[in-house]
Amino acid sequence: SAVISQKPSRDICQRGTSLTIQCQVDSQVTMMFWYRQQPGQSLTLIATANQGSEATYESGFVIDKFPISRPNLTFSTLTVSNMSPEDSSIYLCSVEGPLNTGELFFGEGSRLTVL
Amino acid sequence: GDSVTQMEGPVTLSEEAFLTINCTYTATGYPSLFWYVQYPGEGLQLLLKATKADDKGSNKGFEATYRKETTSFHLEKGSVQVSDSAVYFCALSDQGAGNMLTFGGGTRLMVKP
Numbered sequence: 001s002a003v004i005s006q007k008p009s010r011d012i013c014q015r016g017t018s019l020t021i022q023c024q025v026d027s028q029v030t031m032m033f034w035y036r037q038q039p040g041q042s043l044t045l046i047a048t049a050n051q052g053s054e055a056t057y058e059s060g061f062v063i064d065k066f067p068i069s070r071p072n073l074t075f076s077t078l079t080v081s082n083m084s085p086e087d088s089s090i091y092l093c094s095v096e097g098p099l100n101t102g103e104l105f106f107g108e109g110s111r112l113t114v115l
Numbered sequence: 116g117d118s119v120t121q122m123e124g125p126v127t128l129s130e131e132a133f134l135t136i137n138c139t140y141t142a143t144g145y146p147s148l149f150w151y152v153q154y155p156g157e158g159l160q161l162l163l164k165a166t167k168a169d170d171k172g173s174n175k176g177f178e179a180t181y182r183k184e185t186t187s188f189h190l191e192k193g194s195v196q197v198s199d200s201a202v203y204f205c206a207l208s209d210q211g212a213g214n215m216l217t218f219g220g221g222t223r224l225m226v227k228p
Contacts, residue, residue, distance in 0.1 A: 102207075
């Protein structure tokens with residue numbers, strides 16, 4: 001299984017600021033995924049990040065609000081821009097598990113609180 | 116589109132009680148089914164999975180059987196422990212939908228000593 005490290009693990013942010021979350025994987029992976037888990041809710045896929053191409057965003061998420069970088073096969077960042085209290089969530093990075101199983105490995109998440 | 120429906124929580128049980136968390140799904144193709152667990156303050160971990168009809172996934176005393184006829188994947192454990200207290204997510208991955216994971220709403224389990 002892949003080991004996924006996220007930073008920061010938690011942060012408290014002011015309204016209107018932006019925060020970048022980093023995700024580091026201990027092996028090379030083709031696809032990385034960013035999920036959001038709002039308080040008491042399930043996981044919602046924000047976008048899929050492939051190395052060397054622009055991220056693919058799910059309905060309801062846009063690049064201006066959640067810009068993503070994928071500079072190499074082991075690293076990705078997600079920025080939450082111009083934050084509001086509604087952005088208070090856990091943001092989770094994940095990567096594919098064994099080929100064609102559909103399984104994902106998850107990082108421990110970054111818990112953001114926006115005041 | 117694909118969807119997963121889980122019983123709402125919280126589910127509160129005494130230690131050594133029997134656990135069932137219901138999960139049903141709709142999918143356009145032939146999905147793989149998963150149960151993930153999220154312990155307090157941690158990320159999601161795969162608990163068990165099943166990739167085809169009638170498969171039984173099992174791990175740590177938990178079991179779930181892929182029932183195509185009832186489109187269900189209910190999670191069971193014969194005797195829960197306090198350490199099983201967590202949020203449990205049922206999920207599916209459908210090759211017809213690009214293998215994206217679709218999650219249920221999650222069920223919080225609280226086990227009391």
